[in-house]
Amino acid sequence: MTAEYAQDPSAPSALFASAYCLAKLDRYDQAVQDWEKMIRQYPDHEQVEEALYQQGIGEIKLERNQGARKTLDTFVSRYPTSKRMGEAYYWLGILADKNNDLKVAETYLKAAIRVTTNTSVQKRTLYLVPVLQKQKKYVEAADTLQPLIQTSIEIPSALLEWLARYRLQHKAYPQAQEASEHLVQTTRKAIWKQIGFYLQGMSMIHQGQLKRAEKALKQALEADVKTREGVQAALKLGEIKLANNELVDAVTYFEKAGEGASTSEYIDLRVQSYYGLGKIAAEKEDWQEAGRYFMSVAILFDDTYLSPESLYKAAQAFGHLGKLADKRRALKELFERYPDSEWTKISKPVPGVSGRSPNQNNTPSIDM
Numbered sequence: 407m408t409a410e411y412a413q414d415p416s417a418p419s420a421l422f423a424s425a426y427c428l429a430k431l432d433r434y435d436q437a438v439q440d441w442e443k444m445i446r447q448y449p450d451h452e453q454v455e456e457a458l459y460q461q462g463i464g465e466i467k468l469e470r471n472q473g474a475r476k477t478l479d480t481f482v483s484r485y486p487t488s489k490r491m492g493e494a495y496y497w498l499g500i501l502a503d504k505n506n507d508l509k510v511a512e513t514y515l516k517a518a519i520r521v522t523t524n525t526s527v528q529k530r531t532l533y534l535v536p537v538l539q540k541q542k543k544y545v546e547a548a549d550t551l552q553p554l555i556q557t558s559i560e561i562p563s564a565l566l567e568w569l570a571r572y573r574l575q576h577k578a579y580p581q582a583q584e585a586s587e588h589l590v591q592t593t594r595k596a597i598w599k600q601i602g603f604y605l606q607g608m609s610m611i612h613q614g615q616l617k618r619a620e621k622a623l624k625q626a627l628e629a630d631v632k633t634r635e636g637v638q639a640a641l642k643l644g645e646i647k648l649a650n651n652e653l654v655d656a657v658t659y660f661e662k663a664g665e666g667a668s669t670s671e672y673i674d675l676r677v678q679s680y681y682g683l684g685k686i687a688a689e690k691e692d693w694q695e696a697g698r699y700f701m702s703v704a705i706l707f708d709d710t711y712l713s714p715e716s717l718y719k720a721a722q723a724f725g726h727l728g729k730l731a732d733k734r735r736a737l738k739e740l741f742e743r744y745p746d747s748e749w750t751k752i753s754k755p756v757p758g759v760s761g762r763s764p765n766q767n768n769t770p771s772i773d774m
Contacts, residue, residue: 418448422457429464438464455481459490466497475501492522496530503537511537528559535565548572552581555588563589563598570605574612583609590625600629604639611642620646627662637666637675644682653686660686677707681716688719697723697732704739714740714747721753 425440441461445454458481465474478494478501488494499514515534519527532554538547551569554561566589573582586609589602603626610619623646626639644659664679666672684699700720704713717740724733737753744750 418444418451418453421448422453425457425460429460432467434464434467438468455485455488456490458484459488459494462494462497466501471501471504475505492518492526492530495521496526496533499530499537500533503533508537508541512541528554528557532559532561532565539568544572548581552585555584561588561592563593563595563602566592567598567601567605570602570609574605574608577612579609579612583613596629596631597633600626600631600633600639601635603629604635604642607639607642616646632666634672634675637663637672640666641675641678641682644679648682648686648689651689653689656686657683673706674709677703677709677712680706681712684716684719688723691726693723693726696720697727697729701736704736708743710744710747714744714749717744718749718753 421440421444425437425444428434428437428440438461441457441464444451444457445461448454458477462474462477462481465471465477475498478498481488482491482494482498485491495514495518499511499518502508502511502514512534515530515537518530519534522530531550535547535551538544538550548569551561551565555566566585570582570585570589573579573585583606586602586605590599590606593599593602603622607619607622607626610616610622620643623639623643626636627643629636640659640663644656644663647653647656647659660679660682664676664683667676667679680699680702684696684703687693687695687699697720700716700723703716704720707713717736721733721736721740724730724736740747740750740753
């Protein structure tokens with residue numbers, strides 16, 4: 407712009423319009439130059455307020471984050487009553503988060519929420535949640551996220567899963583159910599459906615809604631995907647059926663869990679399926695199968711509760727079969743691996759069992 411035209415009354419508006427059009431064409435580098443020029447040459451013009459804000463946004467688009475923070479900081483200090491204040495605070499919060507200035511990010515985002523009156527407040531509230539999580543402010547993060555379920559804002563599935571698990575962990579079961587139900591209602595992905603239905607079923611179990619929980623867990627199994635939660639759903643259904651003495655169905659679900667937990671990463675769940683099958687076999691007095699499953703638990707897994715109990719129950723099964731040597735070995739392993747276990751303490755030594763270890767005066771045993 408020549409010196410002659412620079413003095414024209416319409417020059418500031420022309421520069422602003424040029425910058426605006428360039429930004430619309432995604433030519434942010436040139437747009438920022440025009441906004442900077444307008445602000446510098448016409449500092450008292452009425453459009454400088456908007457130009458300064460748009461310059462900051464343009465710098466964000468160009469990933470000039472430090473420059474954008476400086477520009478927007480100038481904006482909020484110069485125009486504290488601007489209608490753009492909520493947006494400026496929001497972007498300053500995002501920029502601070504990207505720079506890992508979490509406390510600053512939290513401050514700006516909360517300010518953005520405080521001064522915002524339109525529907526944008528929901529988006530800004532949602533962005534605050536991971537900032538709180540990164541600072542380990544989990545209670546505040548959960549309490550900030552929970553009300554957003556009742557709005558139309560799209561909440562990422564990962565955040566809904568986190569909320570449901572957090573609420574379950576802290577025994578807030580109705581809130582966990584709300585989060586998990588929202589997850590299955592809003593996602594199209596099978597993996598999130600399975601996870602959501604499982605978490606929904608667990609929250610219902612803790613509220614005594616067993617019939618509804620069973621339905622949700624079955625829906626988890628219907629998802630055409632393999633996740634840890636799918637195996638856990640099968641295990642939980644097996645436990646429910648076993649508790650109701652529906653042994654045929656219980657076997658089906660425990661076996662399904664074992665099939666789903668075939669890889670090494672799920673060995674802890676495979677062990678639980680064996681444990682459930684062992685309990686069913688014992689309930690049916692099929693001591694051969696019971697001993698086999700319980701010993702499989704002890705061999706495959708080293709769990710301070712499940713393994714000693716399984717050794718104890720394996721010894722019981724071998725006792726019923728008259729396999730005293732196998733019973734003795736199971737109890738010896740119980741005493742050596744888990745000397746402080748409650749299952750070890752309720753086993754008592756009895757004399758006179760043939761084949762006992764030469765270093766033992768008595769062989770540990772249990773009443774049948």
